[in-house]
Amino acid sequence: MAVKDGLSIGALATRTGLAVSAIRYYEAQGLIRPWRNAGGQRRFERADLRRLSFVMIAQQFGFTLPQIKAQLDQLPHGCAPTKADWVRISEGFREALNARITTLTNLRDNLDGCIGCGCLSLDVCALYNPKDRAAQNGNGPRYLMGDSPQR
Numbered sequence: 003m004a005v006k007d008g009l010s011i012g013a014l015a016t017r018t019g020l021a022v023s024a025i026r027y028y029e030a031q032g033l034i035r036p037w038r039n040a041g042g043q044r045r046f047e048r049a050d051l052r053r054l055s056f057v058m059i060a061q062q063f064g065f066t067l068p069q070i071k072a073q074l075d076q077l078p079h080g081c082a083p084t085k086a087d088w089v090r091i092s093e094g095f096r097e098a099l100n101a102r103i104t105t106l107t108n109l110r111d112n113l114d115g116c117i118g119c120g121c122l123s124l125d126v127c128a129l130y131n132p133k134d135r136a137a138q139n140g141n142g143p144r145y146l147m148g149d150s151p152q153r
Contacts, residue, residue, distance in 0.1 A: 007039070008039070008046055018058070033071055
């Protein structure tokens with residue numbers, strides 16, 4: 003098959019490991035944009051392999067399809083993205099990933115202690131969160147969300 007003929011949906015499924023139905027779903031969400039050949043069959047650019055790989059990785063990091071689409075919309079359509087294109091969109095995720103890493107680190111390091119939830123059921127809560135002081139900052143597990151206990 004010539005590159006200009008594009009990839010069939012089956013070939014794209016084989017290369018990405020995705021089900022054909024998943025590829026159709028991603029198409030319906032606007033993440034990829036196939037074209038039709040003279041016979042009316044969907045054809046995909048080789049760059050769609052990279053786009054779908056990015057979708058799968060971004061989903062593993064917890065990003066939603068609308069968030070992923072917003073980043074992919076910054077890439078050129080109909081040609082392979084350049085390294086500079088990928089660097090630009092990866093910067094869009096870097097801040098969110100760093101925030102998640104911080105949250106996960108706090109969770110790992112503090113899960114067995116006071117989390118600033120206001121339950122006041124642990125003996126140490128009287129030390130770390132007396133009179134539910136953490137509630138001043140809002141609802142939820144304030145210390146795991148990044149607030150520091152006030153001593």
